[in-house]
Amino acid sequence: MSDDDLAATLATEAGRLLLDVRREFADASVDDRKAAGDQRSHDFLMAALAAERPDDAVLSEEGADDPVRLSSRRVWIVDPLDGTREFSEPGRDDWAVHVALWQDGELVAGAVALPAQGVTLATPTVATPPAAPQHPRIVVSRTRPPDIAM
Structure with a gap:
C-alpha cells in the first residue's frame, strides 16, 4: 500500500472507530x-503504523514525544x-483525524x-499551487465592488 493510501485508510478507520466510541459512550x-476518543484513536493509529511502517517514527499529539523522530x-x-471538545458534544460534526507523512524535510x-x-480528504501527491498571476486583481471596496468581482 502506498503512503498516500495508508494515510487515507488510517484516517478513515480511526474515524470509524471514533464514531463507535461516540455511540458506546x-x-x-x-x-x-x-x-x-483520544486514547482509542491514538492506540489504533500507533499500532497500525507500527505494523505497516515499523521503521518509521511517529509524532502523535496524544503520545509522548520520542526523540528518535529527530533523526528519522x-x-x-x-x-x-482534532476537536476533542466538539467530538464530545452530541450532534457536532466538526472534528477530525489527521494523518501525515514527513520525509526528508x-x-x-x-x-x-x-x-x-x-x-x-486525501492527497495522492502533494500538489504544487499554481503560480500567481503577474498582476493580481485586488477588490478594494465591499460596498461598491467593481464588475470584475461580481
Whole structure:
C-alpha cells in the first residue's frame, strides 16, 4: 500500500472507530467520552503504523514525544482526534483525524477524515499551487465592488 493510501485508510478507520466510541459512550460523562476518543484513536493509529511502517517514527499529539523522530528520515505526524471538545458534544460534526507523512524535510502524504460528515480528504501527491498571476486583481471596496468581482 502506498503512503498516500495508508494515510487515507488510517484516517478513515480511526474515524470509524471514533464514531463507535461516540455511540458506546453516548450516556457517559463528557470527560469520559473525550478520554476514550483520544486514547482509542491514538492506540489504533500507533499500532497500525507500527505494523505497516515499523521503521518509521511517529509524532502523535496524544503520545509522548520520542526523540528518535529527530533523526528519522520518515516521521508520521498524527492528531488522533482534532476537536476533542466538539467530538464530545452530541450532534457536532466538526472534528477530525489527521494523518501525515514527513520525509526528508517535506510533507509527502496526508489525509484528514471528517468522520461525522462521512468525508476523508486525501492527497495522492502533494500538489504544487499554481503560480500567481503577474498582476493580481485586488477588490478594494465591499460596498461598491467593481464588475470584475461580481
